[in-house]
Amino acid sequence: MLTSVATQGARLQTPVPALAMQAFALHTATGNASVPLDSSIVLGVNHPEITRAAIVLHGKGRNVQGYFRALQNAAAQAGSIGSHTLLLAPQFLREEDIQAHRLPNQFLRWHEGSWSAGELAVGPLPYSSFDVIDALLGTLGDRTKFPNLTTVVLIGHSGGGQLLNRYAIAGKQPAALQSIGISVRFVIANPSSYFYFTDDRPQPDGSFAPFKGANCAHFNQWRYGPANAPAYIADTSTAAWQKRESDYAKANVIYLMGADDTDPEQQDLDTSCAGEAEGPDRLDRGKAYFRYLTARHSDFGHRFWLVPGVAHVGSRMVESACAVAAVFDSGNCTTQVR
Numbered sequence: 001m002l003t004s005v006a007t008q009g010a011r012l013q014t015p016v017p018a019l020a021m022q023a024f025a026l027h028t029a030t031g032n033a034s035v036p037l038d039s040s041i042v043l044g045v046n047h048p049e050i051t052r053a054a055i056v057l058h059g060k061g062r063n064v065q066g067y068f069r070a071l072q073n074a075a076a077q078a079g080s081i082g083s084h085t086l087l088l089a090p091q092f093l094r095e096e097d098i099q100a101h102r103l104p105n106q107f108l109r110w111h112e113g114s115w116s117a118g119e120l121a122v123g124p125l126p127y128s129s130f131d132v133i134d135a136l137l138g139t140l141g142d143r144t145k146f147p148n149l150t151t152v153v154l155i156g157h158s159g160g161g162q163l164l165n166r167y168a169i170a171g172k173q174p175a176a177l178q179s180i181g182i183s184v185r186f187v188i189a190n191p192s193s194y195f196y197f198t199d200d201r202p203q204p205d206g207s208f209a210p211f212k213g214a215n216c217a218h219f220n221q222w223r224y225g226p227a228n229a230p231a232y233i234a235d236t237s238t239a240a241w242q243k244r245e246s247d248y249a250k251a252n253v254i255y256l257m258g259a260d261d262t263d264p265e266q267q268d269l270d271t272s273c274a275g276e277a278e279g280p281d282r283l284d285r286g287k288a289y290f291r292y293l294t295a296r297h298s299d300f301g302h303r304f305w306l307v308p309g310v311a312h313v314g315s316r317m318v319e320s321a322c323a324v325a326a327v328f329d330s331g332n333c334t335t336q337v338r
Contacts, residue, residue: 016100017062020091026135038068040087052085052151057160064091070318078328116159117223128232137173153185157314161191187326189256192270194289197245201277202288216273224274249297254326257286258310306335
């Protein structure tokens, strides 16, 4: 169900980001809630013309409109494929966003950046940001509404890239879509950190070894590792994590990295000891994570693509030729490392 956010409450001139133009309602056994959403079409009616869906996940600043415009520009570059693609951009609000925009209590809100790790909302109901993505994918899996949908691509940048890396590992709905013939791809762009399945972390010589940071006891806590995973992840047994890793290694994943995203002091970079344990900057962390998984899986099929001349700028990443190729299968990425 979509309704206009603008009708729900007045907009204010505040430092908080502008709201998406619509709202997406989540209906569950424990209650109902909503998140702001930008969409290229009206959901809830039949769309036989749609063959692909692209979902963009914003960064820490929650600038959903900027990311949605970038996705629209990428779709325009894709030509006819873009014209048959549903574009979606959910918005994960912080507590202060609700207050500043005077939104009704139905809108989910998270404490600071906890949404990027799949943590539970602080109100009005304890829904994970993973639940939001599940609900969107569940809507796309309705064959009465989308009878010709064959492909769903999620692209997340920065904080959205962190969310997408964890969701690609733990999310429940992608398997349901694939079971009805809808392929799912994850395009993970410039995240600050990644989820490691073991205690191993990159070493200066390029190898991996168990992390020994005496003053960083939380290095393997959730979002960095499996300890103390959020409530969304019910089964935390060793066998369950092994299956998640095996499934993730076989998933359709592209790491889309800005070739110039190499600033170790970039203002939104995770500089906690757990983040620093993964590498000095985003590009190094991405390369290390790719090496880590490559070494652990003989059947590893993920791809690693570089966007030349781009640092940590979400719009330039999403509009790049490599992103167009990754999201729409249109054109080529000439800087594919693998």
